Amino acid sequence: MKLEYTEKQKAFRQEVRSWMQAHVPKAPLPSFDTAEGFEAHRQWEATLFEGRWSAVTWPKEYGGRGCDLIEWLIFEEEYWAASAPLRVNQNGVFLLAPTLMEYGTSEQKARFLPRMASGQDIWAQGWSEPGAGSDMAAIRAKAIRQGDHYVINGQKTWSTRAVWADWLFGMFRTDPESSRHHGLSFILLPLNLPGISIRPIKQLNGLPGFAEIFFDEVKVPVANLLGEEGGGWNVAMATAGFERGLMLRSPARFQKTAHKLVELYRRHRARADADPGIREAVMQSWMQAEAYALATYRTAGRLNKGAKIGAEASTNKIFWSELDLLMHETAMRILGPRAELMPQQHDAELDHWLDGFLFAQAGPIYAGTNEIQRNIIAERMLGLPRS
Amino acid sequence: MDFTFDEQQLAFRSAIHKFLMVEAAPEWLREIWETTRSGRSAELRAKLADQGLTALSVPEEFGGIGLGDLDWVLVHQELGYFAIPDSLTDSAYLAVDLLKRLPADVALKREWLPRVASGKARIAVAHPLNPLVADAELADLILAWHEDEIHALRREHCQLQFQPSIDLSRRLYALQWTPSRETRICPASHGRELWAGVLDRAALAASAQLLGLAQRMLDLGVDHAAQRKQFGKPVGSFQAVKHQLADVAVKIEFAEPVLHRAAQSVAGERPLRSVHVAQAKLAAGEAARLAARKSLQAHGAMGYTWEADLQMYAKRAWALDAAWGDAPVLKARIAGHLLDEATLLGPGATFA
Numbered sequence: 001m002k003l004e005y006t007e008k009q010k011a012f013r014q015e016v017r018s019w020m021q022a023h024v025p026k027a028p029l030p031s032f033d034t035a036e037g038f039e040a041h042r043q044w045e046a047t048l049f050e051g052r053w054s055a056v057t058w059p060k061e062y063g064g065r066g067c068d069l070i071e072w073l074i075f076e077e078e079y080w081a082a083s084a085p086l087r088v089n090q091n092g093v094f095l096l097a098p099t100l101m102e103y104g105t106s107e108q109k110a111r112f113l114p115r116m117a118s119g120q121d122i123w124a125q126g127w128s129e130p131g132a133g134s135d136m137a138a139i140r141a142k143a144i145r146q147g148d149h150y151v152i153n154g155q156k157t158w159s160t161r162a163v164w165a166d167w168l169f170g171m172f173r174t175d176p177e178s179s180r181h182h183g184l185s186f187i188l189l190p191l192n193l194p195g196i197s198i199r200p201i202k203q204l205n206g207l208p209g210f211a212e213i214f215f216d217e218v219k220v221p222v223a224n225l226l227g228e229e230g231g232g233w234n235v236a237m238a239t240a241g242f243e244r245g246l247m248l249r250s251p252a253r254f255q256k257t258a259h260k261l262v263e264l265y266r267r268h269r270a271r272a273d274a275d276p277g278i279r280e281a282v283m284q285s286w287m288q289a290e291a292y293a294l295a296t297y298r299t300a301g302r303l304n305k306g307a308k309i310g311a312e313a314s315t316n317k318i319f320w321s322e323l324d325l326l327m328h329e330t331a332m333r334i335l336g337p338r339a340e341l342m343p344q345q346h347d348a349e350l351d352h353w354l355d356g357f358l359f360a361q362a363g364p365i366y367a368g369t370n371e372i373q374r375n376i377i378a379e380r381m382l383g384l385p386r387s
Numbered sequence: 388m389d390f391t392f393d394e395q396q397l398a399f400r401s402a403i404h405k406f407l408m409v410e411a412a413p414e415w416l417r418e419i420w421e422t423t424r425s426g427r428s429a430e431l432r433a434k435l436a437d438q439g440l441t442a443l444s445v446p447e448e449f450g451g452i453g454l455g456d457l458d459w460v461l462v463h464q465e466l467g468y469f470a471i472p473d474s475l476t477d478s479a480y481l482a483v484d485l486l487k488r489l490p491a492d493v494a495l496k497r498e499w500l501p502r503v504a505s506g507k508a509r510i511a512v513a514h515p516l517n518p519l520v521a522d523a524e525l526a527d528l529i530l531a532w533h534e535d536e537i538h539a540l541r542r543e544h545c546q547l548q549f550q551p552s553i554d555l556s557r558r559l560y561a562l563q564w565t566p567s568r569e570t571r572i573c574p575a576s577h578g579r580e581l582w583a584g585v586l587d588r589a590a591l592a593a594s595a596q597l598l599g600l601a602q603r604m605l606d607l608g609v610d611h612a613a614q615r616k617q618f619g620k621p622v623g624s625f626q627a628v629k630h631q632l633a634d635v636a637v638k639i640e641f642a643e644p645v646l647h648r649a650a651q652s653v654a655g656e657r658p659l660r661s662v663h664v665a666q667a668k669l670a671a672g673e674a675a676r677l678a679a680r681k682s683l684q685a686h687g688a689m690g691y692t693w694e695a696d697l698q699m700y701a702k703r704a705w706a707l708d709a710a711w712g713d714a715p716v717l718k719a720r721i722a723g724h725l726l727d728e729a730t731l732l733g734p735g736a737t738f739a
Contacts, residue, residue: 001389001390001391001392001393001457001647001651002388002389003388003390003648003651003655003738004388004738005388005738006388009388013735070388074735076734077734077735078734078735080734081733081734081735251734251737252734252735255732255733255734255735255736255737256733256734258732258733259732259733259734262725262732266726266728269726279722280718282725283718283721283722283725286721286725286732287645287666287669287670287721288641290645290666290737291641291642291644291645291666291670292641293737294390294644294645294647294648294737295640295641295643295644297388297390297644297737297738298390298391298644298647300390301388301389301390301391302391304389305391312640315636315637315640315641318633318634318637319637319640319641371626371630373633374626374629374630374633374634375626375629375630375633377633377636377637378623378629378630378632378633379629381633381636382605382609382629382632382633382636383609383613384609384612384613384621384623384624384628384629384632385613385620385621385623385624386624387624387625387626387629
């Protein structure tokens with residue numbers, strides 16, 4: 001155990017910090033759930049790519065820097081400290097890319113990864129269906145092979161950023177006779193193919209952050225299959241592992257929020273201390289954000305030594321999503337009657353607490369509900385019998 | 388930057404775990420309650436000494452092994468997991484820490500360190516953070532706080548009154564004594580720093596034991612839920628039961644790195660070590676309290692019996708949660724840290 005950064009790591013941190021200072025937009029970008037904001041965020045991805053910062057853990061040949069996980073944590077710390085924009089291509093860079101690197105052919109990697117890193121292709125995820133949410137094995141959308149194409153029919157839903165995204169990675173039933181997790185395949189497809197229609201869904205904040213996708217006789221080349229036909233479940237589980245594991249939510253994000261919360265509390269102590277629960281919640285928020293960072297450094301250290309991420313990924317998902325709720329609820333309590341107000345130019349204190357509070361409501365639901373995570377922990381970590 | 392233990396440390400922990408599993412079965416611990424007045428077993432103490440645990444942080448020149456806080460933290464997790472009834476922590480970790488930091492010319496140091504290392508002496512530690520002193524009656528020596536001075540008391544210097552705890556393995560005493568030049572072994576000017584170190588280590592040791600206890604209670608709850616059948620199925624197959632135990636697993640998973648960082652901060656004498664220890668004790672205490680509650684619930688009525696072993700671990704956890712700094716003490720420290728404008732917060736501050 002050695003809790004000091006090496007000279008190389010310190011120099012790396014300095015390099016990230018300098019670049020961010022020079023390049024992070026001075027004014028926050030509009031929400032990427034608007035047409036204008038989506039393009040602004042795509043442009044930011046291109047800027048990151050020019051500096052080779054869009055996918056630091058990737059191999060150099062695809063536009064990354066080959067960083068290890070400690071360097072990734074340092075990068076994320078500097079990224080969030082600099083208040084840099086949210087990553088519009090997160091589903092691609094952090095979820096699909098690791099899966100592509102594990103299961104993709106060399107042609108697929110060369111075809112998809114560089115365009116993903118540069119923001120030319122923004123990716124959406126197509127897993128959920130009206131009848132397949134937490135129960136993903138209930139997927140019904142079919143991709144039937146005809147010659148060198150699959151013909152897709154069916155429907156996907158809750159597809160984040162699919163309104164403006166370029167490509168979709170999704171799970172489809174390639175064996176119509178199959179059931180549950182057999183006969184599913186992981187397929188990559190552009191969202192502008194004939195036969196695809198996209199219906200935006202307004203989220204709690206009024207913006208079309210996700211969409212339903214309808215497939216009517218959509219032809220996709222067989223070359224777009226990732227992994228083996230019928231082996232999609234295992235490929236998807238690998239992605240789910242990354243999603244719940246390290247990459248989806250770096251600790252820096254929550255440390256940034258905890259820091260802002262402590263500062264908000266300091267400014268409002270005179271009023272807030274009349275409710276002792278507020279101070280308690282502020283302290284818990286900071287301590288838990290620290291705990292999440294420490295746990296991630298530990299996992300990163302283990303993975304650097306060759307370990308595999310296991311069911312503890314499910315504990316991560318529960319921990320950060322509940323922490324995010326706690327922090328934003330606490331900020332709302334401190335802001336009191338002003339908390340309901342939409343962000344306003346003349347009231348900087350409101351910041352984005354309301355946006356964050358709304359988004360935090362989704363945390364325990366997306367990326368596998370926290371109930372599903374608790375089942376996974378109980379069955380795979382604790383060895384309790386399946387229900 | 389590497390926040391993992393090395394192979395040797397993990398192998399040591401694993402060896403201690405296997406040893407205690409064989410040598411400290413719950414039935415035997417119950418027998419010690421019933422057959423001894425002191426709550427301590429010479430036989431158990433001898434076995435702990437055989438494993439080198441009494442000598443762990445005694446310097447080699449005094450017959451010890453010379454290991455440090457990081458090794459102790461793993462040992463303490465195991466001592467907690469097996470609810471070991473012994474004054475090992477106070478004697479071999481806290482008292483040793485005080486003694487070895489005393490100036491070289493203090494005769495007491497040469498007299499006692501080798502005896503602690505060999506397992507032949509027990510030393511109790513008295514500090515006003517705890518109103519009562521653990522294991523004072525069986526102690527060959529008591530190191531006591533008085534206005535930041537360190538005093539060394541022998542039996543003739545003090546009067547003891549036993550105060551029963553709900554945990555039959557804890558032996559607590561009210562201590563009456565009068566400070567004198569004869570008892571004083573270290574002035575306040577030097578003692579202040581030594582006591583601060585002892586308080587950090589004592590809270591760290593309690594935190595580690597709390598986390599070990601939490602893990603044991605979780606394991607007991609899981610075992611019971613997997614075996615006990617109702618409605619024709621193991622009760623552990625019901626989500627209402629599963630999710631409660633999963634929540635305990637989450638608490639433990641995120642308390643352990645906080646504990647290990649605190650151990651590293653204490654070992655490295657980092658400026659923020661007391662804050663890190665406070666975080667560790669709050670996190671471990673929360674995990675242990677939740678584990679006690681949820682494991683008892685998973686046990687059903689069995690959990691409320693004397694017969695089920697759960698009580699041994701739950702009672703230790705409830706007691707240790709308030710020992711060597713309870714929540715008001717620890718939270719005041721956290722609040723002081725967060726309200727200080729000079730405190731470095733935010734991404735990148737974790738190891739700064």
